[in-house]
Amino acid sequence: MGAAVDIKLKIKRKDSSDSSFYWEEFNIPFRKNMNVISALMEIQKNPVNANGEKVRSVAWEYNCLEEVCGACSMRINGKVRQACSTLVDRLEQPIHLEPMETFPVEKDLVVNRDRMFSALKKIKGWIPIDGTYALGAGPLISSDVQQEAYKYSTCMTCGCCLDACPNVNSSLPFIGPQALGQTKYFNMHPTGAQQKNDRLSVMIGEEGLANCGNSQNCVQVCPKEIPLTTAIAELNKDANRFALWSWLKR
């Protein structure tokens, strides 16, 4: 290999949650198989920008480095994805890194993903197994259903689907595709189904399915390839019936 190649990075930065955004450029040496995380680590090692000024090193989040934790989601050249599974040599340069602005931006590329965790509380994203006596073994689940449920279980709350959705924004109360996928997941479990109506009543509420505009970006950007739009269509079917029957029963 020849001389060291430089990687140009353009990062949208923010010093604190209440300050304003600014762009900063960095040139870092290229290594083979470098991903966006290792590029950011280079800046951490030597926080000098393209003008040669020493600056505060860039803040971002990461844990697993293998696309299972969901912490390193960011907009890379405009599109939201995981920084760990994005190889630098497959990107057009300068590489633009931006935080997921659908979420409150805390610092540089770090965002607050709380809304997704509170969404899981709203939809009761759990299987109730606590009782005052032993409840015994749960019902058997066929392997077909297990296979289908497995896809939804891989959701890592990374937030890509919310960031790419044109209807997750400040003017809409939308709970977001992640919570819809998880609603389908917990509803399809035979024990979880005991709370199906609770979850469906969130689905027909202000924050629910009504906000989906069928742009179907969620399923395109999901790093775990979760069939979110299938979940949404199935929930539409269940929620329409639920809404109609609960009105007729009133």
Next chain:
Amino acid sequence: MQTNTVAPLSNSRRFVLTRLHSLAGLIPLGLFLIQHLMGNALAILGSEKYDEHIQFMLNLPFLLLLEIGFIAIPLLFHAIYGIYLSFISKPNAHVYKYKRNISFLLQRVTGIITFIFVIYHVWALRISPVISGNEINHQVVGEHLANPVMMIFYMAGVLSTTYHFTNGISTALITWGLTIGPSSQKTVRNLCFGLFIILTVLGLGSLISFVS
């Protein structure tokens, strides 16, 4: 005592409005659109057939009731709620250039173009002739369309209406939980594109026949 199985009351106003919005677009407006395009296509067969059809439509019993209940009310509701829906979304088709996402943007753009077109069209060829007592026939429509600017406006109106309707069918089937998986959704999308071509050819053909 609150138990796990009692569903809490939720405010489902938005949910009901979106379902009614979908239903209004499909049943009254969609059926009327097909009927209207078919009726106008009689112009291709000649002015006599067309004028006969206009007379038939004008002589329908309870016409005003039909026009208000079956067309005007669903149309105004669908349009006004649709404009609200268009302006609260933040289209991002310039970044995420996926087919469905581009359709998402086009659905909103064509909705607004269609509404502007329909307001003008209803005024010019339905309300204003009633007020002034003028008869509508093949010749009057032909004169209306003789101006090339007007012709282009009508062509754009027809094109955006047929796109909005046919793309709307494919998303309505998702909204009503019929097409669940990606493959069935794709098949329906292709069928709807076929319908789009048919309705567009029918609509544009009728328009051209008025001036040729």
